[in-house]
Amino acid sequence: MEILCSYDEMLADYFEGRLSDEDRIEMEAHLSKCNLCRETLVAVNGVVRGQSRFQLEDAPKEVTEAAVCLINKQICVSCEPLIQRVRRFVIGMPFYKMLNSLYTKISEFFTTPWAGWRLAPIRGSERTISKNLINVRKRFNGIETEIEIEKTGHNKARIRVELPEYDTQKKQLRVTLKRDDREISSFLLNVDRVFFEDIPFGHYSLIFVRDDAKIGTYLFEIRETRHDG
Incomplete structure (x- = not known):
């Protein structure tokens, strides 16, 4: 079982572009070596940025941070494929019902x-x-x-x-x-x-x-x- 990475608190700030140049360089160097953080970043990007398909407003800072936190929990306690973990995470997000309603219309x-x-x-x-x-x-x-x-x-x-x-x-x-x-x-x-x-x-x-x-x-x-x- 993997444990939480010490850089996970910086991951949301990196995703939203809030890090200083020095911290950003440090984070990118860490991402080149940490599979856990890379996997989390890919999952958060797919979920949070995916809302642009439905012409919604950008996700607030709190949603991004919650995404990092919840996906990290899914990664650490489960061996199931990432797509299954992300699916369970999305269902727990506040805007899931809105996305699901729109997506149902498309099928x-x-x-x-x-x-x-x-x-x-x-x-x-x-x-x-x-x-x-x-x-x-x-x-x-x-x-x-x-x-x-x-x-x-x-x-x-x-x-x-x-x-x-x-x-x-x-x-x-x-x-x-x-x-x-x-x-x-x-x-x-x-x-x-x-x-x-x-x-x-x-x-x-x-x-x-x-x-x-x-x-x-x-x-x-x-x-x-x-x-x-």
Whole structure:
């Protein structure tokens, strides 16, 4: 069993940039030799800085210090993998419920039968047509949507979006493809289907908007696998 490091009290100040130049140099020299402090720093950075994904304010000093303290306790009393320890730590944090509520709206990522894809549907059915083609049906605000993602070549994919039962004449629906936070392309669904062609592999989202109001988001990742030629 590992014991607490004598530098753990300085770790929160180092993380927040509050150390003097002399103390910072000393802390960085210590981090180069101390696995315990490095592991704690990585875990705190992932938890505290992770809130920026949800456009929250920076964590106050007390939260960072509590993160260091609690993660250190988890490291010292447990032999379980770090990801499990961090998960148990996060559940105890004050802002966990807020993050969990937002994250639930996005849904948890899961691995599809094709190991190169990780899709994150909120609701709906998914079926694999072939190793390079996946079809997903989702319902956004009562509108049935069919999404088809096909690998067409090396680092290249095509995405088809179709509205099987939607009357495009009643209310127009817009679908926008984004890579991370950058818009790639956008189409008005005034036809039964649209295509996004020659899409490089990466993390993407399809955002559906009707009457200037977002009605749903679909997150997914396309990536290379060891089986790709």
